[in-house]
Amino acid sequence: MQSTFLSISAWREILAQTLGDCPAQDNVSPSWLVNPATRRRLKLDRYYPDVGLAIRFVGLTAKGQKRQSEWEILETEQRDQTRAELCRLNGVQLAIIDPAEEPLKQLDQFMHTLSRTQKTTPPPAPKRKAAMSRAAVQTTLQKALHTASALRSRMAKNPEQVMATLAECWRDRETGMIKDLSQSQADLAAKSTRGSKKKALRNLAVGQTVEHERFGVGQIVELDGSGAEQRISILFQENEQPRTFLLDLVRDKLSAVKKAA
Known part of the structure; x- marks a missing residue:
């Protein structure tokens, strides 16, 4: 049985490998994603506006959090249903991923959502200039499906081992991103110093x-x-x-x- 942290890390690597070329937003609440019952915005864990795809992780609880009551479980299910329906009405396909469930089954559902997105990709919203053209979106989704299919073939043989490897890849990727960020900050500091010298002289x-x-x-x-x-x-x-x-x-x-x- 794998830890939730490991599963989440593995899924972040899956998203990076399949949809890494797409502009994405993390932990966002779009203006159109408002629960009509409460008038409060709902959250998406990851949103690809150009593609028309969103990701929501479910079944997660904070460390030390008590088990939900039946009423709280019902409220959560209703919010999830409302989120999915609002996404559908706004031309966004929602992939729901439960890291605690069997990874092969979750990957199949993710691939099904990718396929559905490819068939129903809407044109960009008029209020927002898309970074990707319609043709680029289709190419990206086709590539994502191909990559996901290759991952599935590997996962079918040994799901836990593949998920552990993916989680390790994500940790390496995060380390690389931190190093890149540190280097960028150092470059900006050096550039600022040079600029100060130019101004002084x-x-x-x-x-x-x-x-x-x-x-x-x-x-x-x-x-x-x-x-x-x-x-x-x-x-x-x-x-x-x-x-x-x-x-x-x-x-x-x-x-x-x-x-x-």
């Missing part, structure tokens, strides 16, 4: 003291030319003769040195 003048990231502190002794051909000559403290650079190439490596009070 926008107005250069002969006699100004600057610091080069490699050659250290020096004094500008000459500015010659203009535009892309402008040159700057700096006499560094460790050199007897000034060094000359193209200003456009060296500006990012220079920072201003404040005068001592």
Whole structure:
């Protein structure tokens, strides 16, 4: 018996492998998904607006949460039915996935929803510009079905092993996404730093003291030319003769040195 966490991770990997090319929104409540009985919005765990497909995980309970009463179970079932009907009325196919149930059965139901989506893909809503064309949507859904079919063939032989492997793949994917995010943040920080340096050194003048990231502190002794051909000559403290650079190439490596009070 697999843990719910492992099953959820495996299903996230299945969605990534089958529909990873589609723009998606997580944990959203679209404006059209309003329960008429309560006037409150209902949630989708994942929504692919260009494709007209939504995902809802069911059967999940928070750690330490008490078992639902019969009345609470009935309310949950009614919300699920309302969610499915509202999706249908708005041209969205809803795939309901229960991670606690047999994975092969759940994958079959997911593939059935993909097939139904492919046959009934609506044109993009007029209020929203779709990122994918109708032809691209059909191609993506066909590819998703092919990938899901290949996964099913593997899963039929050993469901638990395949789900465990998929969960591990998702953990690796998450690690990669975290690394990419960290690198992007580092790149933005570096870009911001370079931008600050450019701003600080926008107005250069002969006699100004600057610091080069490699050659250290020096004094500008000459500015010659203009535009892309402008040159700057700096006499560094460790050199007897000034060094000359193209200003456009060296500006990012220079920072201003404040005068001592």
